[in-house]
Amino acid sequence: MMEFLRMGGYGAYVWSAxxxxxxxxIINIWxxxxxYKKSREALGGILGNFSKHQPTVRKIS
Amino acid sequence: MTPRRRQRMVLxxxxxxxxxxxxxxxxxxxxGNLLFFxxxxxxxxxxxxxxxxxxxxxxxxxxxxxxxxxxxxxNFVVTDYAHSIPVQYTGVLPDLFGEGQxxxxxxxxxxxxxxxxEEVLAKHDENYMPPEVAEALAQSEKAREP
Amino acid sequence: MYLRWFHKLSSPPYxxxxxSILSPWLSGLSIALIAAGTYGGLVLAPPDYLQxxxxxxxxxxxPSAYLGMMAYVVMAMAAAVGFIWRIKLAHAVAVSAAPLGxxxxxxxxxxxxxxxxxxxxxxxxxxxxxLVFFLMLFFxxxxxxxxxxxxxDRDKADRLSAVLAVVGVINIPIIHYSVEWWxxxxxxxxxxxxxxxxxxxxxxxxxxxxxxxxxxxxVWLLFVRLRGEILVREQKSRWAQELMQRSRV
Numbered sequence: 155m156m157e158f159l160r161m162g163g164y165g166a167y168v169w170s171a172x173x174x175x176x177x178x179x180i181i182n183i184w185x186x187x188x189x190y191k192k193s194r195e196a197l198g199g200i201l202g203n204f205s206k207h208q209p210t211v212r213k214i215s
Numbered sequence: 216m217t218p219r220r221r222q223r224m225v226l227x228x229x230x231x232x233x234x235x236x237x238x239x240x241x242x243x244x245x246x247g248n249l250l251f252f253x254x255x256x257x258x259x260x261x262x263x264x265x266x267x268x269x270x271x272x273x274x275x276x277x278x279x280x281x282x283x284x285x286x287x288x289x290n291f292v293v294t295d296y297a298h299s300i301p302v303q304y305t306g307v308l309p310d311l312f313g314e315g316q317x318x319x320x321x322x323x324x325x326x327x328x329x330x331x332x333e334e335v336l337a338k339h340d341e342n343y344m345p346p347e348v349a350e351a352l353a354q355s356e357k358a359r360e361p
Numbered sequence: 362m363y364l365r366w367f368h369k370l371s372s373p374p375y376x377x378x379x380x381s382i383l384s385p386w387l388s389g390l391s392i393a394l395i396a397a398g399t400y401g402g403l404v405l406a407p408p409d410y411l412q413x414x415x416x417x418x419x420x421x422x423x424p425s426a427y428l429g430m431m432a433y434v435v436m437a438m439a440a441a442v443g444f445i446w447r448i449k450l451a452h453a454v455a456v457s458a459a460p461l462g463x464x465x466x467x468x469x470x471x472x473x474x475x476x477x478x479x480x481x482x483x484x485x486x487x488x489x490x491x492l493v494f495f496l497m498l499f500f501x502x503x504x505x506x507x508x509x510x511x512x513x514d515r516d517k518a519d520r521l522s523a524v525l526a527v528v529g530v531i532n533i534p535i536i537h538y539s540v541e542w543w544x545x546x547x548x549x550x551x552x553x554x555x556x557x558x559x560x561x562x563x564x565x566x567x568x569x570x571x572x573x574x575x576x577x578x579x580v581w582l583l584f585v586r587l588r589g590e591i592l593v594r595e596q597k598s599r600w601a602q603e604l605m606q607r608s609r610v
Contacts (some may be wrong), residue, residue: 158404159606160404161414161415161417161570162399162408162413162414163413163414163415164413164415164479165412167415167418167475167478167479168414168415168417168418171418171421171422171472171475171476172399172403172421174468174471174472174475175421175468175472178425178464178465178467178468179395179578181464182461182464182578182582183582185460185583185588186461186582186586189586189589190426190585190586190588190589191589192436192589193588193589193590193592194589194592194605195598196592196593196596197592197593197601197602197605198370198605200596220446224445225442227441227444227445227523229455229542230527230528231527231528231530231531232532234528235531236572238531238535242519242535242542245492246489246543249490249539249542249543250544250577251486251488251489251490251543251544251545251546252544254448254544255383256505257468259596270488273583277452295564301476307482307485308482309479309480309481310415310480310482311411311412311481311482312482316411319546326398334482334483335482336481336482336483336486336546337480337481338546338548339411339412339480339481339548340549340559341548341549341550341551341554341559342551342559342560343409343412343416343419343551343559343560343561343564344409344560344561345407345408345410345561345563345564346407346408346409346410347407348561349410349411350410352610357595
């Protein structure tokens with residue numbers, strides 16, 4: 155196990171390269187889903203205001 | 216295709232080819248600056264700048280590495296199999312530095328055509344293989360030689 | 362027939378639904394491939410004769426650098442289609458590819474520097490053509506995103522940034538051939554050689570698995586981001602509003 159972690163003396167380089175890669179993958183997933191959620195919420199917000207106004211419209215007519 | 220679409224297509228094609236041609240010309244003009252190193256043959260032919268620092272690249276001649284005892288100074292010969300230039304360097308060497316390996320050194324050429332390096336970088340090729348395969352290749356290479 | 366399929370595909374509601382069906386499959390496939398590639402690269406592949414275990418950095422450096430370039434080609438092609446045919450969805454594809462491509466280009470630069478230090482003896486060389494043109498790829502992404510950032514009107518941003526994306530694609534062949542046209546510290550291509558890859562099979566397979574995994578990862582997140590982008594762009598359309606109304610009930 156220690157031998158595996160040492161990576162023939164290149165451990166610091168190999169593990170930091172893999173670590174940063176994993177980080178970038180996770181950040182991309184997080185970013186992308188956050189963007190999607192925000193877009194949905196923004197659209198929901200517009201619709202929310204729209205439906206709130208509807209009863210007033212009906213009353214007038 | 217409607218005329219407007221054709222127009223837009225021609226427009227973007229023209230912008231693209233304009234930039235492509237000027238990029239090509241610019242790269243051609245700066246050709247010399249885009250070379251990372253010069254080969255010993257180019258240096259012998261006087262193509263490398265002699266006043267300022269430049270990089271010399273090639274193979275380290277097997278058996279040419281000598282270390283001066285008690286110091287970090289190392290001497291070796293760089294070759295492109297046509298011409299060779301002796302190099303002197305004092306400092307830390309990269310892991311891949313070794314006999315028969317690619318090397319790029321930055322420094323200056325002396326009057327006597329010795330290269331004094333300030334920096335030594337190792338250059339490896341695009342081949343990757345396990346040690347056993349490399350060993351077998353070396354064996355068959357040896358067998359082919361008389 | 363292809364044209365009809367293309368026409369259908371370019372309709373936002375159709376694509377929105379298609380992307381939502383495909384996303385879970387793409388995510389599963391990409392995560393499985395990346396996990397398998399990582400295991401293959403770190404455990405199964407033998408050490409290199411020259412670089413020892415240090416060569417294992419190839420399994421993260423090459424896929425990320427490749428993806429940085431692939432994403433740019435996707436972005437530029439989508440931008441060109443959007444520019445010429447005024448297809449809204451094509452512009453949305455280009456916009457969605459940019460942040461993903463930029464992050465993987467940066468990852469390619471960083472993992473390359475980490476690999477270069479122990480092997481070459483340097484993190485970075487400003488005179489190396491391969492390194493500098495690859496850095497330019499990152500700046501092209503940044504320029505594209507910045508241009509969109511400062512252009513208020515979305516249609517105008519689409520058209521302007523499309524021109525930048527298409528023009529910048531010239532950098533892709535320059536990056537690829539830089540190692541052949543000029544002398545560089547970076548070695549030549551290993552996989553895409555005329556006489557076949559110069560890497561043994563047991564080292565190559567995990568690399569190809571990793572490249573496939575990264576490609577599916579890109580398509581997965583491209584689709585998810587695209588769904589968000591479509592919703593933003595189609596706010597006023599009836600199908601998007603109906604979709605939201607239905608999902609809230």
